[in-house]
Amino acid sequence: MLTDSASAELVKYAANGFLAMKLSYVNAVAELCERLGADILDVTEGMSYDRRIGREFLNPGPGWGGSCLPKDTQALLQVADAADFEFRLMRASIDTNTRQRQRMVDKIRLAVTGNRNGSLTRTRVALLGLTFKAGTNDLRDSPALMIAALLRQAGAELVGFDPALPTAISYPELEGIELVADAYAAVAQADAAVVLTEWPEFRTLDWPRIAAAMGTPRVIDTRNLLDRDVLTRAGLTWTGVGRRQPSDTTVLAAQ
Incomplete structure (x- = not known):
């Protein structure tokens, strides 16, 4: 052209x-x-x-x-x-x-505390994925880090894992996040696990093992990456974005 x-x-x-x-x-x-x-x-x-x-x-x-x-x-x-x-x-x-970043934090608050305005002080939140998308180690303007900053401001203790980020390297962008070597270390005793990057390998994690390791077995899936039925059978509570919960009724059909 x-x-x-x-x-x-x-x-x-x-x-x-x-x-x-x-x-x-x-x-x-x-x-x-x-x-x-x-x-x-x-x-x-x-x-x-x-x-x-x-x-x-x-x-x-x-x-x-x-x-x-x-x-x-x-x-x-x-x-x-x-x-x-x-x-x-x-x-x-x-x-x-x-606004979407704050909405994700509100969703995490609701899942953890039962209230969109509930306190996250001293809660332990595992962040699964930190890069701005799967297949890269690029942290520039990553929504995961923007959400992490808001969670940190709210008093949450953050531990994170990303397949593209070796723990042997220091990342200035990850200040306030404890970077660990695998997802299982990240979720240990966590009050919530939050999927922030759509890494396909997260789908094949040993979810029963994760449920047993967590303080409270709940997952907030901001990418709608995971199979809700798989996590439910493993004993975890799953929350997605824009997904109808099993108990929901379709409002539009009734109108």
Whole structure:
């Protein structure tokens, strides 16, 4: 594609901005699912059959991060501001992403204390996954670390494991997090285990062993990575994002 320099610059910013908006949108829809008793997996599957939407970037999670989306969305706002254009849609997408991190902390509070405003002081929280996505050791703008910072501010004691982060290396970004060598060490005596990165190997962990090792056997799965039935049979309580609980009724069907 041959174009002018201004258009070429905007191609990259606009593409990553669109992906960020799509992720913020699906995270907002996931919250709506929780309030209505719907299930985000069914909703996104139905959406994906529309070829204009597709299947990519329709997985809810703890928020988007990494080396590109945060940088390029901010750059797009700066370009818009310089052109005296108020890009409200992009700003709202960024605000939604920031709110998503706090929403995950509230979900953890509720799971641990039974109250969205409950105290996490001196609770032990195991963080499974710290990089911004699976398949990388990149910690830049990782939503896992943003959530960890909020949990630390709330008084929680944090222990973490990530397959891409050897414990022999010191990571300044992990200040306040005890990094351990495997998931089993992370969950020992924990009040909750929180899945923050979608590493596929987490699916094959020995979940009965984890349930026995934890102080309280509960998992908050911010990536909807794990099989709820597998964890339930292992004796753990599982909480996902935008997922209908087995006891929920479908509000929309009754209306």
